[in-house]
Amino acid sequence: MVAGGTARNAADDRCAVHPARPALDRCPVCGRPRCAADAVRHAAAGCAACARPARPVAPPVPVLERLVRAALGALAAALAGGLVAAQYVDAGWLGVVTPAVVGAATGAAAQAASGVVRGPERGRGRTALQVRAIGAGAGVLAVGLGFLLERSRDPVSAGALLPSALAVAGALLWTAPPRRGRRTGGPARRRPGRRPRAGDPGVTARADDPGLTTRG
Ligand SMILES: [Zn+2]
Numbered sequence: 001m002v003a004g005g006t007a008r009n010a011a012d013d014r015c016a017v018h019p020a021r022p023a024l025d026r027c028p029v030c031g032r033p034r035c036a037a038d039a040v041r042h043a044a045a046g047c048a049a050c051a052r053p054a055r056p057v058a059p060p061v062p063v064l065e066r067l068v069r070a071a072l073g074a075l076a077a078a079l080a081g082g083l084v085a086a087q088y089v090d091a092g093w094l095g096v097v098t099p100a101v102v103g104a105a106t107g108a109a110a111q112a113a114s115g116v117v118r119g120p121e122r123g124r125g126r127t128a129l130q131v132r133a134i135g136a137g138a139g140v141l142a143v144g145l146g147f148l149l150e151r152s153r154d155p156v157s158a159g160a161l162l163p164s165a166l167a168v169a170g171a172l173l174w175t176a177p178p179r180r181g182r183r184t185g186g187p188a189r190r191r192p193g194r195r196p197r198a199g200d201p202g203v204t205a206r207a208d209d210p211g212l213t214t215r216g
């Protein structure tokens, strides 16, 4: 018989979260029976059922670590990119496009590996700039590696200048911060008398738009 007249369930003698353990007290927050381990761990904050686990706040990644990560990621991409670039040396328009694509890949790899802030702030700030530079440098390395593997062109020669520049451009453009919206950029200026056409940024072609259909 229990003093005080309160009816107690047998379940109340067990921890609500760990039924194998006997209850020590009741959670001060939700009232569930709590085991000794929970009482020690959560104290006045609650119990294992209701207390938000104190999520450890991830310490900010040091800049150097970000840059090392970026370099490792970019170099890995450069190795793969070099193998690809070697296949397309002097391959017509592919020989022009490939260095830019490889640069974009190394730039993206550097950015992803560094863990720089995503979203609207992507690519902004000093660290982000350094990461982009690392990506661009890795793009040049990748193009050079391609020439080394392909063996028809010296990677340190005038002939390697344009592909290297294309790799840098690819890396920088690919990792460029997104354009600010109209709010900060001001209203978009449009030349007077010019209709927006399909293909213009922000203009989606609509089949029912009379201005876009051609009369046959
Ligand atoms: Zn428990």
Ligand SMILES: [Zn+2]
Residues within 6 Å of the ligand: 027, 028, 029, 030, 031, 032, 046, 047, 048, 049, 050, 051
């Ligand atoms: Zn609780």
